[in-house]
Amino acid sequence: xxxxxxxxxxxxxxxxxxxxxxxxxxxxxxxxxxxxxxxxxxxxxxxxxxxxxxxxxxxxxxxxxxxxxxxxxxxxxxxxxxxxxxxxxxxxxxxxxxxxxxxxxxxxxxxxxxxxxxxxxxxxxxxxxxxxxxxxxxxxxxxxxxxxxxxxxxxxxxxxxxxxxxxxxxxxxxxxxxxxxxxxxxxxxxxxxxxxxxxxxxxxxxxxxxxxxxxxxxxxxxxxxxxxxxxxxxxxxxxxxxxxxxxxxxxxxxxxxxxxxxxxxxxxxxxxxxxxxxxxxxxxxxxxxxxxxxxxxxxxxxxxxxxxxxxxxxxxxxxxxxxxxxxxxxxxxxxxxxxxxxxxxxxxxxxxxxxxxxxxxxxxxxxxxxxxxxxxxxxxxxxxxxxxxxxxxxxxxxxxxxxxxxxxxxxxxxxxxxxxxxxxxxxxxxxxxxxxxxxxxxxxxxxxxxxxxxxxxxxxxxxxxxxxxxxxxxxxxxxxxxxxxxxxxxxxxxxxxxxxxxxxxxxxxxxxxxxxxxxxxxxxxxxxxxxxxxxxxxxxxxxxxxxxxxxxxxxxxxxxx
Amino acid sequence: xxxxxxxxxxxxxxxxxxxxxxxxxxxxxxxxxxxxxxxxxxxxxxxxxxxxxxxxxxxxxxxxxxxxxxxxxxxxxxxxxxxxxxxxxxxxxxxxxxxxxxxxxxxxxxxxxxxxxxxxxxxxxxxxxxxxxxxxxxxxxxxxxxxxxxxxxxxxxxxxxx
Numbered sequence: 001x002x003x004x005x006x007x008x009x010x011x012x013x014x015x016x017x018x019x020x021x022x023x024x025x026x027x028x029x030x031x032x033x034x035x036x037x038x039x040x041x042x043x044x045x046x047x048x049x050x051x052x053x054x055x056x057x058x059x060x061x062x063x064x065x066x067x068x069x070x071x072x073x074x075x076x077x078x079x080x081x082x083x084x085x086x087x088x089x090x091x092x093x094x095x096x097x098x099x100x101x102x103x104x105x106x107x108x109x110x111x112x113x114x115x116x117x118x119x120x121x122x123x124x125x126x127x128x129x130x131x132x133x134x135x136x137x138x139x140x141x142x143x144x145x146x147x148x149x150x151x152x153x154x155x156x157x158x159x160x161x162x163x164x165x166x167x168x169x170x171x172x173x174x175x176x177x178x179x180x181x182x183x184x185x186x187x188x189x190x191x192x193x194x195x196x197x198x199x200x201x202x203x204x205x206x207x208x209x210x211x212x213x214x215x216x217x218x219x220x221x222x223x224x225x226x227x228x229x230x231x232x233x234x235x236x237x238x239x240x241x242x243x244x245x246x247x248x249x250x251x252x253x254x255x256x257x258x259x260x261x262x263x264x265x266x267x268x269x270x271x272x273x274x275x276x277x278x279x280x281x282x283x284x285x286x287x288x289x290x291x292x293x294x295x296x297x298x299x300x301x302x303x304x305x306x307x308x309x310x311x312x313x314x315x316x317x318x319x320x321x322x323x324x325x326x327x328x329x330x331x332x333x334x335x336x337x338x339x340x341x342x343x344x345x346x347x348x349x350x351x352x353x354x355x356x357x358x359x360x361x362x363x364x365x366x367x368x369x370x371x372x373x374x375x376x377x378x379x380x381x382x383x384x385x386x387x388x389x390x391x392x393x394x395x396x397x398x399x400x401x402x403x404x405x406x407x408x409x410x411x412x413x414x415x416x417x418x419x420x421x422x423x424x425x426x427x428x429x430x431x432x433x434x435x436x437x438x439x440x441x442x443x444x445x446x447x448x449x450x451x452x453x454x455x456x457x458x459x460x461x462x463x464x465x466x467x468x469x470x471x472x473x474x475x476x477x478x479x480x481x482x483x484x485x486x487x488x489x490x491x492x493x494x495x496x497x498x499x500x501x502x503x504x505x506x507x508x509x510x511x512x513x514x515x516x517x518x519x520x521x522x523x524x525x526x527x528x529x530x531x532x533x534x535x536x537x538x539x540x541x542x543x544x545x546x547x548x549x550x551x552x553x554x555x556x557x558x559x560x561x
Numbered sequence: 562x563x564x565x566x567x568x569x570x571x572x573x574x575x576x577x578x579x580x581x582x583x584x585x586x587x588x589x590x591x592x593x594x595x596x597x598x599x600x601x602x603x604x605x606x607x608x609x610x611x612x613x614x615x616x617x618x619x620x621x622x623x624x625x626x627x628x629x630x631x632x633x634x635x636x637x638x639x640x641x642x643x644x645x646x647x648x649x650x651x652x653x654x655x656x657x658x659x660x661x662x663x664x665x666x667x668x669x670x671x672x673x674x675x676x677x678x679x680x681x682x683x684x685x686x687x688x689x690x691x692x693x694x695x696x697x698x699x700x701x702x703x704x705x706x707x708x709x710x711x712x713x714x715x716x717x718x719x720x721x722x723x
Contacts, residue, residue, distance in 0.1 A: 121582060122589045126632040129578075146632065180574060180635040304626040307619065 001171075005133040005164040006035035009097070012140040013041060015172060018068050020044060020059060020430055022052040026072020028099025028112065031164040036070070044430065044459060047451035049076050051423035053083020053154075054449070056094045058427030061410045062385055062435075064217070066093045066147050067427065073099040074112030077158070078119065082417060084154045085123040089414025090238060091215060093152035095143050096124075102162040103131060117158050125153030130160070133168035138176075145176040150183025151302040152215055183301060187318030192326055194314045195273070195297045199327070200335040202271035202295075204346045205231045208254060208283075211238030211413065212276015212300055214406040218321030219243065222275065225328050230339040232350055234262035236277050237398055238413040245382075245402030251350065252359070255283040256549045257395045260357035260558060261350055263549065266291050267556040268349070274298040274312075276320040278305040280414070281551075289554035299323045357547070357560060359399050366540040367516050369393070369468040372523075373400035376438055376466060379523050384436040385410060385428045389421040389445030391475035393468045395545040397440040419448025425463040426456055436464065436527060443469040443496050453506040456532040464526055465534045467499055470541045478544045482559070503534035512536040562617035566595070568640040568647065568715050569625060574633040575601050575608040582631055583610055592616065592624050596714020607635065611716045640717040647717035650689040652677060653699060656706035657684055665705060672698040683708065 003011065009032060013021070020042045025033045036043055046052040049071045056067030071080055077098040087094045101110040117129045126146050128139050136159070143155040199205060213222050219242045226233045226249055233243040234251040243250055252259030254266060266272065272294040277283070279298075284290040287310050297314040298306050306315045316323055361370040373396050376384070386401050387410040388394040394411055403409050410428055412420040421439040429437040439446075446467055456463050468474075477491040503510030509531050513522040519537065526533040547558040573579045580599055587594045592614060599610035616624065629637050640647060657665055662684075669676060669686050672694065678685035688698045692715050699707070 117578065118581070121578075121585055178632070181632050302630070304623065304630055308623055 001169065002167055003170045004031070004035070005136050005159070005166050005168065006031045008133065008137045008168065008170045009140060009159070009164070010035050010039050010041070011170060011172070012137055013068065014039065015141075016066070016144045018066075021068045021070050022046055022055040022059070022427065023070035024049050024052055024072065024076060026076050026099060026112070028073035028101060028161045029070060029164070031161065032070065032097070032099070032159070044426070044455065046423065046455050048449065049079035050083045050419070051426075051449050051452045051455065053080045053087065053094060053096060054417075054420050054423035055427035057083065057087045057092045058387060058410050058424030059431045060092050060094055060427070061424075062407055062428035063431035064407065065431075066095055066144055068095050068097070070097045071099070072112065073101055073116075074114050076112075077116035078114055081120060081123065084120055084156065086412045086415040086417040086420060087154040088123045088125065090412065091152050091211060092154065093147040094154040095140070095147050096154060096156040098156060098158045099164070100129065100158045100160040103160045104162070106160065116156065120156050124156050127156040127158070129158045130163050133163050133166040136163060136168070137170050138173050141173040142176055142178065146181065150181075184303075184317045185301070185319040185322055187299070187316045187323040187326060191314060191316045192323065192330060195299075195316055196327060196330045198271050198295055198297055198314060199229060199231070199273065199331060203342070204269045205229070205271040205273065206251070206265050206269040207231050207233045208236070208266075208272055208274045208277055209233055209239040209242045210236040210275065210277030212320045213239055213242040214276075216276065216301070216319050216321040218276070218324050219406045221321055221324035221328060223247075225324055225331075228328070229331065229336055230343045230347070231273070232265060232347070234258070234265065236283055236413070237411060239277065240398055240409045241403035241406045244404045246404055253398055255555070256285070256551070257399065257545050257547065258555070259359060259399075260547055260560070261353040263547070263555040263558060264353045265350055267293070267554070269294045272296045275324065276300060279309040281309070284310060285549045285553055285555040289556070360561065361543070363516065365516075367513060367519055367537055369396050369470070369537070369539045369543055370400050371516065372466060372468060372519055372537050372539065373397055373440060375519055375523055376440070377401045379520070379527055380436050380438065384408070384438050385432060387411065387421040387425040387428060387437065387439045389439070389441045390416045390418045391442050391445060391473065392470075392478065392545050393440050393442040393445070393474075395475075396468065418445035422446065422449050422456075422463070422465060423452045425465070426452060426461055429461045429463050430459075438464045438466055441465055441467045442474060443467055443471060443499070444473045444493050447496070450502070453503070453508055453532065453534075457507040461532060462530045463532050465532075467534065467536045469496070469499070469536050469538050470543065471496065472541060475545070477542070481542070481544070482548075483550070499534050499536040508532040508534060510534050510536070512538070514538045562619070564615050564617055566613060566615055567621045568611065568613045568717065569628070569637060570609060570611040570640045570717060571628060571637040572602065572635040573608050573610055574635065575606050576633065579608070579633045580610065582633060583612070583628065586627055586631065587614075587624070590624075590627060592620065596712070598713045598716050611640065611714070613714050638719055640715070640719070644720050645717050646720060647691060647715045648689055649692045649695045649713055649715050650687070651695045651699060651710065651712045653686045653688070653702055653707050654709040655684050655686055655702050656682060656708050658682070661705055665702065668698065668701045674698065
């Protein structure tokens with residue numbers, strides 16, 4: 001059937017089951033917007049294109065579907081770059097549709113022209129410039145397929161104006177097959193057998209689970225394996241929620257701000273089973289000292305993640321869920337033996353670490369940020385979707401909100417993008433309208449995409465923004481305090497807006513607490529109202545995040561409170 | 562760890578931007594390209610790119626994995642060891658005085674080279690073969706004065722089973 005490029009796009013979006021597009025219009029995408037308005041696809045008008053990508057990212061993480069955003073050429077496209085790089089670093093499936101100047105103007109430095117395909121090549125899983133309306137259907141279909149398959153990631157499709165308005169015959173594409181792209185889902189049986197032998201034989205095993213477990217839907221299989229073989233589990237920041245935070249086998253987060261128990265276990269274990277992780281520098285500390293007594297088994301769908309940062313004894317390339325499921329099938333209870341007896345010493349040692357150095361803080365006259373997160377956890381019964389900004393707020397959210405389920409912690413882990421939390425909360429709230437969505441923010445990072453308050457108000461999205469307001473760019477300040485002789489260069493934010501008035505100016509609700517006894521009443525009020533709310537908690541200014549492993553030090557050498 | 566010369570060859574989609582993806586991967590990840598050579602194969606939709614690099618073994622493993630991960634890379638093989646045929650082509654513009662002409666021609670003959678262009682005070686010499694052979698020829702020509710030099714870097718194929 002002959003259709004315009006824009007109509008073909010809508011047909012593919014419908015085939016892909018897209019119900020929401022986050023975007024911002026402009027000259028190069030006006031034909032696409034004209035067609036979009038004729039469909040039942042919901043368009044969320046953000047206030048900045050970076051917000052569109054973060055919102056699509058938050059939507060993807062909360063829903064498990066591919067997030068979609070649509071922006072115009074030139075500055076519209078360049079504004080998406082931070083969002084795309086964030087999604088790429090965390091392997092989140094997002095399709096970014098950018099407008100481009102008409103094909104005959106490409107390369108002429110036309111108005112609002114940039115080479116967005118060139119700019120985003122290193123921070124997308126793949127990207128395309130579509131030169132003809134006839135290629136549009138298949139290209140967008142491929143973009144969705146690439147975004148969600150294998151190790152997921154953002155895929156950008158650049159669409160010149162005359163391609164969107166041009167006409168072509170369109171037949172639904174059906175299933176996509178690409179000869180140059182075949183992710184390995186099924187793990188190699190020989191590698192699995194080797195992994196099984198190590199699991200059955202280990203005396204002091206631990207599992208280190210990451211975002212790959214969540215992305216593959218492998219949390220249940222992971223929980224089954226850990227409980228059956230009585231293996232304690234630590235997670236990366238991205239893996240929080242992959243294993244129940246309340247389970248006695250849970251060690252907490254690993255790494256720079258990981259728990260004492262998790263980091264000490266890594267130093268002492270004889271088997272480390274890494275699943276869906278990439279052993280980045282914030283997790284390993286000094287790589288030579290990382291898990292130095294352990295055999296490392298590493299399961300990941302992306303072969304480049306394996307042996308990139310640390311040597312691995314048993315590499316397993318495959319989908320995390322499928323691999324864990326196969327391990328559960330293959331492990332032999334007889335060979336595993338009586339795990340209660342077998343693990344007694346190891347689990348006792350771990351219990352000792354947990355008891356001697358639990359996550360803790362001293363409550364005094366000022367509000368402690370950790371206390372606020374604890375209360376958010378208590379009052380939402382641990383069931384909220386938590387997004388974060390980046391820095392201390394992010395680490396306190398990770399440490400003190402005990403996540404029991406996957407897809408409930410949405411944070412910019414890899415890129416560490418300040419300004420992520422609010423637009424991501426908007427996306428998550430759209431994906432899960434019945435959930436409480438809380439953005440745990442700092443007074444610094446919330447200002448990086450504060451304009452999205454207008455989006456939340458316009459679409460009546462009752463997102464809750466909890467600002468842990470310490471008047472500093474707190475994480476950098478903490479480093480300056482510890483490693484730079486307390487020289488607080490450029491980290492004091494001594495001219496912040498009045499966040500309560502700011503909320504009200506946007507048409508949202510603004511609340512503030514300055515004393516510990518006000519925390520619970522403010523949270524109760526803010527969580528109860530079905531409107532966007534900013535809750536400004538004026539917290540202890542120089543509170544630090546602990547434990548802390550100084551950059552480049554071994555994991556077991558932590559600075560404690 | 563020991564840095565060794567390593568040659569890899571890959572079949573890629575013959576599309577605009579593919580060389581940029583491959584080269585960008587090297588620069589973005591801090592790998593080094595010693596030479597790169599590409600052109601379409603007998604299948605017009607497929608090109609072959611051959612890259613020589615200097616790296617230690619774990620880095621080579623990582624480079625090859627990263628290249629395989631590129632959506633446009635169809636197949637990648639390592640071009641090292643006796644199972645490979647490797648060749649390089651060099652064009653050298655050599656400055657010569659009339660008295661030196663015969664000696665240069667002898668060197669060219671020795672390496673089964675050709676004269677691609679000749680003038681009163683220069684010769685453009687064409688030499689091909691194993692990279693070491695080409696290098697030796699160039700070393701012998703160097704004393705005459707090499708004015709300009711173009712080298713393809715290695716290209717190659719893996720031998721079929723006999």
